[in-house]
Amino acid sequence: MNKLVVSPSPHVHSGNSIQKEMKSVLIALIPAYLVALYYFGVGALIVSVTSVLSCVLFEYLIQNFILKGEKTITDCSAIVTGLLLAFNLPSNLPIWIVIIGALVAIGVGKMSFGGLGNNPFNPALVGRVFLLISFPVQMTSWPRPIPFNPAYMDAETSATALTALKEHLENIPSALDMFIGNMGGSMGEVSTLALLLGFAYLLYRRTISWHIPITILSTVFVMTGIFYLVDPQTYASPLVHLMTGGLMLGAIFMATDFVTSPMTKRGMFVYGIGIGVITVVIRLFGSYPEGVSFAILIMNAFTPLINTYIKPKRFGEVRKK
Amino acid sequence: MKTFKMGGIHPEECKFSAGKKTEVISLPKQVVIPLRHYSGKPSIPEVAKGDMVKVGQLIGRADGFVSANVHSSVSGKVVKIDNALDAFGYKNPAVFIDVIGDDWLETIDLTPKVKRTCDLESSEIIKKIAESGIVGLGGATFPTHVKLSVPAGKKAEVLIINGAECEPYLTCDHQLMLEKGEEIIIGITILMKAIQVKRALVGIEANKPDAILNIEKWAKTVEGVEVIPLKVKYPQGSEKQLIQALTGREVPSGGLPIDVGAIVQNVATTFAVYEAVQKNKPLIERVITVTGKSVPEPGNYWVRVGTPLSHVVEKTGGIPEDTGKIVAGGPMMGRALPNLEISVAKGTAAVLFIPSSESGRGKVQNCIRCAKCVFHCPMGLEPYLLMNRSEKNLLDELEQNRVMDCIECGSCSYVCPSNRPLVDYIRYGKLKVGELIRSRKVQQL
Numbered sequence: 001m002n003k004l005v006v007s008p009s010p011h012v013h014s015g016n017s018i019q020k021e022m023k024s025v026l027i028a029l030i031p032a033y034l035v036a037l038y039y040f041g042v043g044a045l046i047v048s049v050t051s052v053l054s055c056v057l058f059e060y061l062i063q064n065f066i067l068k069g070e071k072t073i074t075d076c077s078a079i080v081t082g083l084l085l086a087f088n089l090p091s092n093l094p095i096w097i098v099i100i101g102a103l104v105a106i107g108v109g110k111m112s113f114g115g116l117g118n119n120p121f122n123p124a125l126v127g128r129v130f131l132l133i134s135f136p137v138q139m140t141s142w143p144r145p146i147p148f149n150p151a152y153m154d155a156e157t158s159a160t161a162l163t164a165l166k167e168h169l170e171n172i173p174s175a176l177d178m179f180i181g182n183m184g185g186s187m188g189e190v191s192t193l194a195l196l197l198g199f200a201y202l203l204y205r206r207t208i209s210w211h212i213p214i215t216i217l218s219t220v221f222v223m224t225g226i227f228y229l230v231d232p233q234t235y236a237s238p239l240v241h242l243m244t245g246g247l248m249l250g251a252i253f254m255a256t257d258f259v260t261s262p263m264t265k266r267g268m269f270v271y272g273i274g275i276g277v278i279t280v281v282i283r284l285f286g287s288y289p290e291g292v293s294f295a296i297l298i299m300n301a302f303t304p305l306i307n308t309y310i311k312p313k314r315f316g317e318v319r320k321k
Numbered sequence: 322m323k324t325f326k327m328g329g330i331h332p333e334e335c336k337f338s339a340g341k342k343t344e345v346i347s348l349p350k351q352v353v354i355p356l357r358h359y360s361g362k363p364s365i366p367e368v369a370k371g372d373m374v375k376v377g378q379l380i381g382r383a384d385g386f387v388s389a390n391v392h393s394s395v396s397g398k399v400v401k402i403d404n405a406l407d408a409f410g411y412k413n414p415a416v417f418i419d420v421i422g423d424d425w426l427e428t429i430d431l432t433p434k435v436k437r438t439c440d441l442e443s444s445e446i447i448k449k450i451a452e453s454g455i456v457g458l459g460g461a462t463f464p465t466h467v468k469l470s471v472p473a474g475k476k477a478e479v480l481i482i483n484g485a486e487c488e489p490y491l492t493c494d495h496q497l498m499l500e501k502g503e504e505i506i507i508g509i510t511i512l513m514k515a516i517q518v519k520r521a522l523v524g525i526e527a528n529k530p531d532a533i534l535n536i537e538k539w540a541k542t543v544e545g546v547e548v549i550p551l552k553v554k555y556p557q558g559s560e561k562q563l564i565q566a567l568t569g570r571e572v573p574s575g576g577l578p579i580d581v582g583a584i585v586q587n588v589a590t591t592f593a594v595y596e597a598v599q600k601n602k603p604l605i606e607r608v609i610t611v612t613g614k615s616v617p618e619p620g621n622y623w624v625r626v627g628t629p630l631s632h633v634v635e636k637t638g639g640i641p642e643d644t645g646k647i648v649a650g651g652p653m654m655g656r657a658l659p660n661l662e663i664s665v666a667k668g669t670a671a672v673l674f675i676p677s678s679e680s681g682r683g684k685v686q687n688c689i690r691c692a693k694c695v696f697h698c699p700m701g702l703e704p705y706l707l708m709n710r711s712e713k714n715l716l717d718e719l720e721q722n723r724v725m726d727c728i729e730c731g732s733c734s735y736v737c738p739s740n741r742p743l744v745d746y747i748r749y750g751k752l753k754v755g756e757l758i759r760s761r762k763v764q765q766l
Contacts, residue, residue, distance in 0.1 A: 005646040005680040006659050008745050010731030011673075012332055012489065012652040013682070016738040018689055072686065117687030117739075209696065258691040263703060265696075307706075314701040314723060315327060315561065316574035 018116070021258070022076035024207040028198035029083055029253065035181045035191040036091070041149030043091035044187045048083060050095050054102035055082030062111040069115070077116045081105055084124035087188020087249055088293070089131070092143045092155045097135055101127040121300045122257045125293050132293070142184035158184045162245045162289040172236070178243040189249040192242070199252045208256040211268040216251040217242060219276025227284065235284065247279065250292035260300040267303075267310040274299045322527060324552035325562035328699035330732045331554055332653070334528060338492040338612050338619035343500060345623045346636050348420050352395050352627030353405050353664040354380065357413040358462040361387040366416060372399045377426040377603050380416050383451070389464040390454035391416075394605035394625035396424035408649040408656045408663050415664070418627070430600040435503050439511050439598060446515040446598055453597035454667075455604045459483060459558065459587035460650060462668035465594070468586070469515050471579060478582030480513050480521040481567055482591055484536065485551060485558035487526060488651025491671050493608040494588050496621040498525070498532035501592050506539040508595035509546055516584050522567045523548045523588075526557060555653060556730040560585045562699055574726050604667060609633070613674030615641035624665050630672055631661035645677025653731050683740035694733035694743055700726045704733035704743040711750030716757050719750045725758075727751060 036044040059078040063071060085105050089098065105127025113119045132139045140163070143155035160183070173183040181191025189195075202208045220241055227235040241247065246254075255261060255275055262271045275295045282291025357363035364381030368374060374393040381391030397420045405415040425431060441449065451466035471477050482505075486494040498505060509521050523540070525533045527550045540546040551557055551566055561572045563585060570581040578585050586594075589607060596602040605626050611633065612619035618638055630649070634640055640647075640661075648655040649669050694704035702723055710719045724747060733743040 004644075004657070004659060005677075006657040007646075007682065008657075008742075008748070009648075009655055009729075010653045010735050010744070011646060011648050011655065011657065011675055012679070012735065013740065014330070014332070014736050016693075016736060017683065017740075018686055018738050021689075021691065021738050070686075075686070115687065117689045258689045261690075261692075263690060263692040263695050263705065311722075312695055312698075312701045312703065313327070314574060315565075315699065315726065316571050316576065317701070 018075040021207055022080050024205045025080050028201040031194035031197040032188045032191055035194045036187040038147055039145035040091035040143055040187050043143060043152040043155055046152055047089055047091050047093055047098055048086040050098045051086035051102050052079055052082035054099045055106050058103055058106040072116060081123045084253060085127045088128040088186050090142050091187040092153050093138055094153060097131060097138060101131045104130040117259055119259055121297055122254055122260050125254055125297055129293050144184055145182050160185045189246045192248050195248040195252055211265050212256045212261055212272045213251040215269050215272025216255060216276045219273050220280055223280040245290045246292040250296055255296050260303055262303050262306045264310055264312040267306040270306055270310060271299050322552040323549060323566050324554050325565045327701055328697045329554040330697050330735055332489050335489045336492050338610050338621055339495055341620045343496055343608055343621045343623055346633060348395060349628050349632035350420055352418050353415045354391060354627035355407055355413055355415045355666050356381045356391055358389060358456050358667060361464055363414050364388055364391050366402050368399050370399055370401055375424050375426050377429050387464060387467055389456050390452060392454055392603040392605050393418060394627050395420045397421040406663055408658060429602045436599040437507055443515050443517055446511055449598050450594055453603040455593050455597055456667050457587055458589035458607060460668050465590055468584060471516060475579045477516040477518050477584050480516060480518050481564055481583050481585040482509055482521060482523040482588060483558055483563055483585055484523055484525040484588045485563060487555045487557040488653050490612045490673055491610050491651045493610045493621055493670050495529050495532050497589055497592055497608055498536055502535040502539040504595045505588055505591050506543055508591035510543050511594055511598050512586060519545050521546045524551050524563050524567050526551050526553045528553045556699055559728050609669055610671040611637045615643050615676050616674055626665055626667055628665045630663055633672060634661055641674050643676045644674045645680030646675040648673040685741055686739040688739055688741060691738060693736045697732045697736045700728060702727060707750055708743045708746040711746040716754050720754050724750045724754050
């Protein structure tokens with residue numbers, strides 16, 4: 001007989017792993033990725049492949065030559081970061097800018113803190129916001145959606161619906177176009193339908209819970225709804241707010257990042273409301289047309305505080321004699 | 322369908338031995354009967370080396386209130402009283418008896434006839450249970466008479482019978498409910514009389530429909546016993562979770578079931594109560610499940626307390642080739658054994674063989690703060706935080722975050738995608754905080 005293993009209970013495990021969780025996220029991103037490839041063609045392919053490859057490469061290099069710690073490259077989290085970063089970029093972004101974004105995302109956003117699990121901010125958003133501030137022109141010239149567009153950096157550009165909103169309530173795409181993603185924007189954010197499909201898959205796999213996305217979306221809906229009811233001439237309808245910009249992508253895939261979101265359901269409500277409120281304030285009153293990325297990063301900073309002060313409902317919390 | 326409110330998991334059920342009729346395992350050459358059960362003080366030996374004993378004879382007398390009598394499970398000659406390793410890894414005094422024949426005390430009623438009526442008073446029933454050495458057979462082996470003695474100022478309102486058997490693999494309670502339905506129901510009425518309640522709820526998980534039917538059938542023959550099917554979810558068999566599932570009441574943090582008027586007993590314990598009170602038979606044998614993915618014929622067996630596990634295994638098909646770990650009990654809360662020279666204790670519910678491919682643990686990775694441990698904790702705790710603070714020995718923070726509420730069910734470790742040993746560290750934290758609380762009490766005195 002073999003030597004017996006003696007260890008404390010439990011003696012079984014669910015078989016869950018970081019890699020499996022990351023793969024679920026990747027599968028959930030497939031619908032939005034297909035829409036991006038359809039509307040933004042070659043550009044979307046070049047930007048996404050560049051982003052994923054450079055994220056994986058930078059993580060590998062930093063782990064091997066700088067941190068020299070455990071090798072965790074196989075957990076697929078760098079692929080997720082790479083793809084999410086690409087989703088937050090316009091598809092005509094020059095390759096070198098994408099590579100800088102990946103370096104900041106992985107190098108500064110993730111590995112400088114010690115790798116997966118230790119980063120306080122969502123790495124893909126760190127990369128994205130760095131690029132937005134450093135290359136504002138390239139980061140806000142969005143290609144028009146043209147099925148299987150063969151053009152890359154020379155693609156014809158247009159303003160996004162949110163930019164149009166910021167100026168005046170004109171040139172807003174039709175509701176159907178917004179829902180399926182036939183509009184300008186970052187490559188992965190345009191299709192509400194595809195992102196919702198991904199959300200359904202994540203819920204089915206129980207990779208994430210509904211609390212954060214639904215709280216963010218309801219907060220934005222209610223807040224913009226109030227403004228719309230008060231003054232429909234100036235403010236867009238809440239449905240337009242839900243379906244434009246990075247809100248769906250942010251609420252479903254960015255704000256729910258395990259590492260940087262709160263650990264309790266109550267905490268998730270607070271976090272979600274915070275993101276929703278900040279997003280609406282930036283969109284309606286800020287100088288940027290879009291505020292989801294900033295809102296998530298700001299609330300990421302509050303996550304440790306939320307975890308410290310907001311506790312789950314304890315069993316037996318009721319009256320104690 | 323009813324169940325407890327927060328957290329919980331649903332591991333692969335693996336009830337391979339479900340519906341397998343209980344078989345009696347032949348007597349071994351020698352038994353080693355432990356004098357200490359996991360909870361409470363060891364009992365004081367009543368026999369000495371060289372004494373001849375009969376089946377059912379008292380060999381260890383309870384020492385104090387939280388302790389239980391121990392009876393000989395065989396007839397034969399006491400060879401020695403010495404320390405023996407138990408499933409928990411501790412050495413505790415035990416009585417070694419060489420088996421000679423199978424000679425029972427005449428006072429024990431061995432006829433198969435079911436005796437339905439019981440004329441004893443409440444206090445007489447509890448006394449009888451204490452004399453018969455009955456302990457909780459669900460695993461914690463807490464002396465039953467202690468649980469039944471309602472403290473002054475408290476009042477029992479409902480008796481809860483635990484037929485959940487939420488641990489994967491285990492089927493001993495299931496089988497007992499199928500074969501001894503009538504006796505269990507009589508046992509319930511006796512317990513109701515003992516704690517003076519008019520109502521009893523039997524909780525059985527829905528994956529045992531035949532047991533639910535059988536117990537329901539017998540419950541109709543008496544007053545006040547209701548069978549409630551429960552959604553299959555671990556740890557349903559935990560006292561606090563079961564009470565919530567059946568009554569909706571929440572035992573307060575740090576409290577006992579009696580604080581919400583409930584007393585919980587396992588079905589196997591209930592059967593033992595029937596045998597003790599109606600048949601005058603002390604607790605000397607129990608049903609155990611022998612199972613595992615590579616066990617050719619998983620089954621349920623009547624085994625005398627003190628039988629070495631090696632004998633049980635030999636009589637039930639031997640150790641499967643690919644075994645990497647042997648567990649006494651279920652996979653979630655059972656104890657891994659260093660060898661098979663350990664004997665069956667009153668609380669041993671199963672021998673589980675885990676193949677070597679599943680014996681190890683996955684590589685521990687960084688906590689990715691996915692919050693699965695928090696979502697699945699049935700007590701509403703934050704296992705990731707408790708593990709971290711245990712590692713750092715931050716006892717005050719552990720106590721504030723209610724580490725002592727942890728029931729060590731292992732749901733957190735089970736779901737963790739990073740294979741983190743959450744419950745291991747939390748156990749350590751509980752140990753340390755427990756010491757702290759005790760030392761504080763000593764200082765106050």
